Amino acid sequence: MTGSVSSSKVRTTLTIAVEGIEFDTQACMLRIKGRNVEENQYVKMGAYHTIDLELNRKFTLIKEYWDVIALERVEMACDPTQHADLGAVLLHEGLGHIILVTSSMTVVRAKIDMNVPRKRKGFCSQHDKGLLKFYDALIQGILRHINFDVIKCILIASPGFVKEQFCDYMFQQALKSDWKAITENKSKFVLVHSSSGHKHALKEVLADPTVTARLAETKAAGEVKALDTFFSVLQMEPDRAYYGIHHVEKASEASAVETLLVTDELFRSTDLPTRKKYVKLVESIKDNGGDVRVFSSLHVSGEQLGQLSGVAAILRFPMPEIDSEETDDSTESDEETFTS
């Protein structure tokens, strides 16, 4: 026998100089790592410690320099009215995504990818059976991953009639098996059209007029709308829409930027000069009366903007001269393609 082990819990306040940050999108947990800078009775000075920051836990953040973006962030995060949680199920025959959309991120909670045999002459039973199995898996996913106490609305989106078929089947099964979570929240399910069951189809779903009416104020829907505007301007008047930091900076120098779209990823850059560069850009555009929209890189629209170099601008007036200038920006990405 080894000696008995005793453990005790103590509540204490630590002050840590942050060295590393990790964010787990699945568990919604922020983990910070760093050295203790204020010694107390339990933790020595300079000792490494890791803390999980969770929702509804008080903490103080000390920063030497607060830029506009950071302040805005804090303000937004503390505003409970901005929170609107939304569930979405995107599906087509054989592929389904169960997605959670919160104010600042989109999380894929489950991806269900199953082979549904196709219809064959005289053998349709395998197709029907496979489809029901697929639906069963989806229902299990919904029961498991969607918390109906928090979520206000669940979008079921698919091409064709899959969504109707799925919903009918789900309510039927819910009645049979007495799944209260589904039967009691029947009104929360909304059927929307999408072109496929892939994740990026969420953009279409959020742009759907029936959905935008329901979640007009949420950030996700606003972002989708802003990006759509950018693309339509690019189509109609290519000289009024630019992307890439070089082009946008040129436009900003001429104080021509009406709306700036930028992903928050750029402000999380570990490289201080780049971070400062973007903050300066945002500040100067704000000073000139421009509108700045910071996209969350964890949303689908933000993801797309990220692919588009992370920064884009709609101008007040056309500036065709920018286009002709050769940029180094794209050459950088060239190399990336070949070596990544």
Add this chain to the structure above:
Amino acid sequence: MARHRNYRNYAYEDDLSDDVFGHSVEDYDISVSPGTAEQFMFRRSNSRDPNLSAYMVDRCGRVEEEEEEDEDNDEDDPLTSLQDYRRPQLDPISEAKLSSCMDQLQSILGENLHEPTAVSAIVQCNYDVDRALDYIFSQEEKQDQRKNLDPFGTEGTYSHRKEKEDQVRHQPPVITHISRDSKKEGTADSTVSVVTPSKDKTIVGFATPIKKSRESSPDEPMEVQNELKPPEPGKTKGTGKSKEQVRAEAYEDYNKRCKGKILLNLVVIGHVDAGKSTLMGHLLYSLGDVSKKSMHKYEIESKKAGKASFAYAWVLDETGEERERGVTMDVGLTRFETDTKLVTLMDAPGHKDFIPNMITGAAQADVAILVVGSSTGEFESGFEAGGQTREHALLVRSLGVTQLIVAVNKLDNVGWSEDRYNHIVGKLKHFLKQAGFKDCDVAYVPCSGLTGENLVTPSTEPPLKQWYNGPTLLNTIDNFKPPKRELEKPFRFCVSDVYKGMGTGINASGKLEAGKLHSGDKIAVMPSGGHGLVKAFTIHDEPAQLACAGDHVTLTLSGLDTMHVGVGSVICPPSSPIKCTTKLKARILVFNIRIPITKGFTVLYHYKTLNEPAVIKRLCSVLHKSTGEVLQKKPRCLTKNSNAEVIIHTYRPVCVELYKDYKDLGRFMLRYSGETIAAGVVTETSLAIKDGSIAWQSTLSKEMSSTAGQNCFLFTLR
């Protein structure tokens, strides 16, 4: 479950208890660690690794034999000699020269390149690629003559047409060999003359007899291929008399099955409710492929459901959902025969939401019937923007269909009006010409699917007879020119459906796009990399021993896990597998789109039966529509109707072939939020991982690819 598991086609019920369902791992955002990649990724052609094909140069004549008889036989295994091999010590400049020469040689010889031979050849020929190539060929010839185990021995090393012709002339055994066969066959006397080496035809094993019998149309000579042919393993060689006999019999059987007819894959397309299913259902009924009894059943049932007019459509729309809604959702597959053709019919859905399904059907087709409804307002709604008549026609053209029948349907609704018919034909003629169809390849047939006028027998309707006495729909189908098939290349089988069969093993149905397949062949499934065996297969529910390019086949596979095969997988020979990549360079033709394509566009990549999310990573250049000249480098965005070169990244590895190697397998479509935004052809692919960096694999040199690319780009090809 580990995160590298493939969830697609995962049969959950097999090994999971009921409570493990969804998992919250988003698979494509997690990068694979180099160690894992090293362990699990399948490296196609890394010439430094001892790979399967590396030893084919030496002993290609015996590869087949060994594969079939005994794999463990490795007395003088070149694999070991390859491992011991060291590159000669060279100074940096020569080293660079050497590696560039090696690349070029590799691009010509593909995977059959035997590195030590090649290196010594290059050094001996003083870094001159052409001479080195000649040297290698002459070396191989010598070796083969020394070994001379099989009269077909040298076949696998052929890669250049000229050499091939020369060698055929040098090799009397070829002829004697075949004629021996033909004696055995007895009946197949026509094949003997074909096999004699002639100036413009090269005969590889048994390939030609089949070609001849199937492409028997006098006005369509076989396509003579001038391009570099990828080296192929001698797939058709027999190894012993008994085997040859079996093979010969197989061919005979096959010819019997075909009844000397030409195989044709036909897709029926058109706007939703144009009457596609009804038209084809009625045609099948008139041909006697649907029994009176079942037709009667459909009639009664559809009447009960209050949709009497859908009775014929129910022949092809078989699922409950389709019948209930009166809409085709997935491609209906069936077959019928005409006087000269064996037709595989695919009835595509017309509804906008099911275009992905329609693409899987159209990608397998050689020819198409475009059905347009002529009722008042119906033609217009299908033809104007937003209708599927245009989109479907453009899609099938981009997918390689050149011949088209336009069936002007529902003419009974407008009293068989000639004016209406001419109006529709006029409008379509103009549009189809723009879309890239030749006038002579488009036929127009007035008909009615519901009443069955002018389908199989000429119409008896007086108002129609007054102004039309042309061919019926069936006659027009019969008049299609036979499509070209790539029989002599390594086989490629695109899986469109996977299900559990009656017995053991997995059933995979799909279309054989190129080459030929025997039952008992070893296969590899890409992109999963699984290896297995074809246990048996059926063609249209009839057991068969041999399938050729163009056949719709259902394979029974053994030795494979269900996880390895999925819709969109490609089955190919293990010795020359299809290319697998996540990065590809392509020329695309942008359709009429609402928002411009920019860098970072997330699109759906449709390739054969597969659809996969992809990102347009880079816009390389905008090209001139007809000349292929670069108009603008690094454009900011691609606007409608432009021609461009782009780089596409997919999330998971996909199978692709270069357009110039396999025309049909080099085409793809890009869709974005329910619209088709572009059609493209693959010009270059990159190997997934090669020494930590990406290398573009282009089998042509720079200037060649630019000219060849122009010539073969699908929209300039007339």
